[in-house]
Amino acid sequence: MEHKITSTIITFNEERNIERCIDALVPISDEIIVLDSFSTDETVAICKRKNVRIEQREWKGYSSAKNYLNQLASYEYIFSVDADEAPDTEMQNEILKIKALGLTGIYEVNRMTNYCGKWIKHSGWYPDVKTRIFPKSTSQWEGAYVHEELVVKGNPKPERIKGHLLHYSYYSQEDHRQRADKYSELTAIKMYKRGKRVGPLKPYISALGRFVAMFIIKAGFLDGIAGFTIARISALSNIYKYKELRRLQHESNN
Secondary structure (H helix, E strand, O other), X not given: OOOOEEEEEXXXXXXXXXXXXXXXXXXXXXXXXXXXXXXXXXXXXXHHHOOOEEEEOOOOOHHHHXXXXXXXOOOOEEEEEEOOEEEOHHHHHHHHHHHHXXXXXXXXXXXXXXXXXXXXXXXXXXXXXXXXXXXXXXXXXXXXXXXXXXXXXXXXXXXXXXXXXXXXXXXXXXXXXXXXXXXXHHHHHHHHHOOOOOOOOHHHXXXXXXXXXXXXXXOXXXXXXXXXXXXXXXXXXXXXXXXXXXXXXXXXXX
């Protein structure tokens, strides 16, 4: 029995990505729903032009947004994607085959990131396996601040879908640094609320460890200049994360 899929997308100022994302989802989706947190660019206009369902709601965090989207879905199975992602042709064909056979359990995909025009195959960024297709009735997104996690009742073993979820993540080094620092700040808050405390050398020790892990151990050097840049910015953002955690510590002590 063929199952239907609702594809869900969260947006905020994604005019650069959303059309590509929707176009890649149309062949495999029975419904596409976009949850927008009041974009100020052309995101909403593009979605309306593409005739997908769009709802707007103030931002309450990743898990909250994704759980809200699940509630809006008309069908039991959800394909959760980000606006800067798009399944390639091989993945589209595989999803159509799985739908025809009948969806069971949960499904994971291998995401491949495009960094400033280069596809990254190392650096700890690939393979990048994510669970993205799941039944809404037994699934819940958890995580208050950042790096939301999908929790599925019974913890079933995912089935891997062939192909790639193409991730058009960063268009410039400045974009990477800004977003990395944003995630670092959110992670610092999360760590602080969990009682994590660190000393003055931790930011620099952690940054060195991050650079060595990404560029050498995880073969980022094989990604060339892009691999070096990714490792460098990741290390700098690690410094920022632990400095932010220490700032929160000092504030609480004063």
